[in-house]
Amino acid sequence: MEAGKKILITGGAGYIGSHTIIEILENTNYDVTSIDNFSNSSSKTFERIKQITGKEVINYNCDLCNKVELEKIFENENNIIGVIHFAAFKLVPESVEHPNKYYHNNINSLLNVLECCLKFDIPDFIFSSSCSVYGNISELPVKETTPFGKAESPYAYTKQVGEEILKDYAKANPQLHVIALRYFNPVGAHISGLIGEIPLNKPSNLVPVITQTAIGKIKQMTVYGNEYKTRDGTCIRDYIHVTDVAIAHIKALSYLTDNKNKSNFSIFNLGTGTGVSVLEAITSFEKIAGIKLNYKIGKMRAGDVEAIYSETTLSKNELDWDTRFSLDKMMETAWTWELNLNKEN
């Protein structure tokens, strides 16, 4: 990889964006520029990235829905060879409550970033998609070729529409090379304990809820339903360590820059291939932290799918990528991060 070339990251202060920046700075010669308006993240993250990597990241505080401002950034920055578009709202229950927020932000920002890529001749585009595009699926593990199911939430629908937009743009603009990475459930934190997910409001994702319950920020957590048709009645997900997800982005970039892609729109699942129930996740946490969690069984949550986990053959073979972190390690790094966050505040 050549020095001086730059990757533009949208949502660089966010959870997966920040972990990806670290992996790019530590494992490639690319420079990184970020665009993040801190709507769901903290500017402190860039100080932490510097602490870990020794490198300064330039960030533009810009709302991606503001096309005029966005174009100015692209005009200002030279040598961008690829864009990784992380920035989006991502909470399933919030999207059920505020669909307008999700449709407006997730779709407009994608269109604006894509238009800039075309206008400024940037060839490579990596999109944060989600396993939620599969909907409620009975055939597991789920493959990339499986057609979209009914979107169970507006969030999921924004990812389906996002992929369709990208497919159409790639078809109409052969110079554009796109990869959609379908994340399963990214969890855990950087091994240094210096960065991780910062839920600015009350968290709704399982692992931050677990760690906040353990530390006492949440008195009692709720397991959303134990009457699903699964081995212990609770929902099954494919939890994957955020650093494994981050590394997949570097592999995806190389896949495009080395011209290994077979078409100019490719899709890869990013999961471990192992389904874990909510109760199994809780048990893993209790074991590594040595803490009994205070939880109750509650009602099923709107927008939840019963069970989903990934078929991983395609991403392993094509991207030459594999996951390295176990469920226990995911929980351990999440817990270290929660303890560190708590020391600070």
Ligand code: WQD
């Ligand atoms: C996991 C499980 C809950 C909180 C996420 C992301 C989304 C997307 C897909 C991509 C569910 C249960 C949770 C709690 C619980 N991915 N739970 N008690 O809904 O699968 O969606 O993955 O990038 O962006 O948000 O993840 O962590 O919210 O829930 O019982 O307090 O934990 O019902 O079964 P979800 P989650």
